[in-house]
Amino acid sequence: MKKYYYVYILVCLDKSYYVGMTDDLHRRLWEHNEGIYEDSYIYTRRPVILLYTEEYEEMNDALMREKQLKGWSRDKKIALIEEKSSELHSLSNCKNITHYKNYNPS
Numbered sequence: 001m002k003k004y005y006y007v008y009i010l011v012c013l014d015k016s017y018y019v020g021m022t023d024d025l026h027r028r029l030w031e032h033n034e035g036i037y038e039d040s041y042i043y044t045r046r047p048v049i050l051l052y053t054e055e056y057e058e059m060n061d062a063l064m065r066e067k068q069l070k071g072w073s074r075d076k077k078i079a080l081i082e083e084k085s086s087e088l089h090s091l092s093n094c095k096n097i098t099h100y101k102n103y104n105p106s
Contacts, residue, residue, distance in 0.1 A: 005062035012045035
């Protein structure tokens with residue numbers, strides 16, 4: 001039997017997003033909502049709701065994707081969840097005034 005790995009996004013009670021990776025999505029969601037790990041980010045933000053998943057055959061691919069998504073802005077995660085792929089590129093652009101594309105010394 002082939003093993004799969006899942007990258008997922010949860011919304012917490014406080015409306016924050018949590019990105020994780022597991023090989024058993026149902027078990028992990030149960031663990032999050034039951035508060036199995038008291039020192040976890042989720043513990044004081046329960047219950048959580050599963051919003052998004054991706055499936056991978058290779059654990060390293062799932063780990064790399066989890067790390068990537070954790071670095072994304074909230075708006076970019078929302079675009080992914082809402083399947084608005086056309087917005088992902090524009091949301092990737094740096095908005096800092098000091099970024100070379102936005103810098104105007106005048």
